[in-house]
Amino acid sequence: xxxxxxxxxxxxxxxxxxxxxxxxxxxxxxxxxxxxxxxxxxxxxxxxxxxxxxxxxxxxxxxxxxxxxxxxxxxxxxxxxxxxxxxxxxxxxxxxxxxxxxxxxxxxxxxxxxxxxxxxxxxxxxxxxxxxxxxxxxxxxxxxxxxxxxxxxxxxxxxxxxxxxxxxxxxxxxxxxxxxxxxxxxxxxxxxxxxxxxxxxxxxxxxxxxxxxxxxxxxxxxxxxxxxxxxxxxxxxxxxxxxxxxxxxxxxxxxxxxxxxxxxxxxxxxxxxxxxxxxxxxxxxxxxxxxxxxxxxxxxxxxxxxxxxxxxxxxxxxxxxxxxxxxxxxxxxxxxxxxxxxxxxxxxxxxxxxxxxx
Ligand code: NAD
Numbered sequence: 001x002x003x004x005x006x007x008x009x010x011x012x013x014x015x016x017x018x019x020x021x022x023x024x025x026x027x028x029x030x031x032x033x034x035x036x037x038x039x040x041x042x043x044x045x046x047x048x049x050x051x052x053x054x055x056x057x058x059x060x061x062x063x064x065x066x067x068x069x070x071x072x073x074x075x076x077x078x079x080x081x082x083x084x085x086x087x088x089x090x091x092x093x094x095x096x097x098x099x100x101x102x103x104x105x106x107x108x109x110x111x112x113x114x115x116x117x118x119x120x121x122x123x124x125x126x127x128x129x130x131x132x133x134x135x136x137x138x139x140x141x142x143x144x145x146x147x148x149x150x151x152x153x154x155x156x157x158x159x160x161x162x163x164x165x166x167x168x169x170x171x172x173x174x175x176x177x178x179x180x181x182x183x184x185x186x187x188x189x190x191x192x193x194x195x196x197x198x199x200x201x202x203x204x205x206x207x208x209x210x211x212x213x214x215x216x217x218x219x220x221x222x223x224x225x226x227x228x229x230x231x232x233x234x235x236x237x238x239x240x241x242x243x244x245x246x247x248x249x250x251x252x253x254x255x256x257x258x259x260x261x262x263x264x265x266x267x268x269x270x271x272x273x274x275x276x277x278x279x280x281x282x283x284x285x286x287x288x289x290x291x292x293x294x295x296x297x298x299x300x301x302x303x304x305x306x307x308x309x310x311x312x313x314x315x316x317x318x319x320x321x322x323x324x325x326x327x328x329x330x331x332x333x334x335x336x337x338x339x340x341x342x343x344x345x346x347x348x349x350x351x352x353x354x355x356x357x358x
Contacts, residue, residue, distance in 0.1 A: 001034045001308060004064035006041040006057060006093075009077075009086060010281025011291035011344070012070025018293035018348025019068060019300045022320075025352040026304075026313055037064065041093060042072025042086030042281075052089025058096055062272065066307040067097070069276035070296065074283045086281075095135050098269035100166070101173045102246065103302070104130040104278055106253035106263055111325040115258030115334040118230065123256045126233045129181065130253060131174040132246025134267055136166045137196075139243050160196045162242070167203040173268075174240035175212035184216045184237035188225045188245055197242065204240065222249070229253060250278055259333040261292025264299035266306050273307045275299040289343035292331040294321055297351055320354040 003023075007016040020036065027034045039057035040048045048054065052072070061067045072086035082088060108116070108126040116123045141159030149155050171187075178185045187204045189197035201219055208217045220228065222245045228235065229249065233256050241249060254260040260279040267274045277295030285291055298321060305314035328339075329350045335341035342350070 002064045003036050004060040004067045005036050005038045007070040008041050008072040009043040009074050010071060010283045010286040012281055014344045015291050015293040015296040016070040018344060019296040021348050022297050022351050023300050025355050042089050043074050043077045045089055046084055052086050053092045061097060066303045067274040069274055071281040073281045091139060094267060097272040099267035099274055100135045101170055101268045102132040102134040103266045104132060104250040106257055108257050109325055112258040112334055114336050116256055126256050128236045128239060128253055129177055130239045130246055130250045131177060132241055133170040133243050136162055137243035162196045162200055164203055167200050168207055171204045171207040174238050175215050178215045178238045182237045185240050186218045186220055186236055188220050188222050188239055188241035190222050192221060226252060259292060261333045262294050264295050264302050266302040275303040289345055290332055291344045292333050293344050293348050320351050323354050324350045
């Protein structure tokens with residue numbers, strides 16, 4: 001099992017280290033041969049090779065069975081030209097690997113019910129899967145840029161574009177995922193205003209009627225969806241949506257669970273797969289052993305499930321995390337006021353110790 005490890009920037013190296021420790025612990029228990037190849041991406045790539053996605057890092061990612069990514073970005077790189085910024089490296093990596101389907105599960109842990117800023121009866125039992133289109137839409141559409149107009153003003157523009165095939169392939173993913181869950185897909189768009197998402201709705205309806213009439217399909221405008229996620233999140237099972245809407249709604253959904261530091265993700269394509277927490281590089285807490293590594297640890301569970309077919313080991317990591325939380329172990333982001341909390345490394349150790357005890 002060859003894993004390309006791209007830790008990135010900010011808290012990336014700290015959380016990835018704990019995820020690797022967890023995988024190593026499991027590998028020892030199951031006599032699994034895991035090989036790690038480390039490479040730079042994002043700001044780290046810019047510092048070491050002058051580009052946020054060095055050719056060597058991309059080559060390693062392409063050769064690996066799976067990629068484990070931390071996070072990229074930081075204020076020190078914000079003033080660089082756009083193609084040199086860390087986020088450009090991450091978008092290119094997703095694009096080059098063809099990772100069109102991003103699975104972002106948001107499941108509320110009963111043990112953390114009080115960590116959410118919402119009322120317990122609103123969030124108890126929430127189990128949502130956001131299926132986000134990842135290599136199309138406004139983050140990639142052309143033309144884009146900032147130009148100076150004849151009257152001297154500047155104009156910034158981006159293009160929101162989706163083709164039939166891009167919508168079809170992500171719709172299939174969402175319907176198939178729903179079949180393994182409670183069989184409901186809510187497709188989120190802004191079809192009342194944006195033609196690109198009017199097409200989105202038409203194509204989703206067609207794919208549904210052709211192949212998935214056993215799945216219940218509903219549609220919601222994104223502004224309403226943002227409100228409904230807070231009002232009554234339990235109405236959602238699979239939320240199928242575009243690149244930008246999925247980015248925003250999954251961050252919102254993370255607060256149902258208590259913290260963005262809990263949400264893992266899997267980005268899958270036809271040939272490659274990458275696993276990463278949904279959060280960013282959190283420069284405000286980087287290097288202070290304050291980050292919650294559980295989102296990255298749970299991303300390793302998704303890696304074992306989706307890329308390596310080891311459902312048993314994935315379940316084991318998820319059970320270990322549940323148990324650690326049940327034991328009252330907390331990082332700062334999920335501790336309720338006055339509760340004792342520990343750091344990133346200690347949380348990683350707690351999960352490893354739990355795995356060894358299971
Ligand atoms: P962020 O997700 O990094 O942080 C938002 C807030 O959540 C911060 O207060 C942070 O401390 C907290 N947080 C995030 N992860 C946490 C964790 N594991 N444990 C505890 N607290 C955590 O978002 P941001 O502040 O908007 O962006 C910071 C940088 O990250 C920017 O450069 C941005 O472009 C980049 N970014 C990268 C990715 C990615 O690599 N996938 C995603 C989003 C943002």
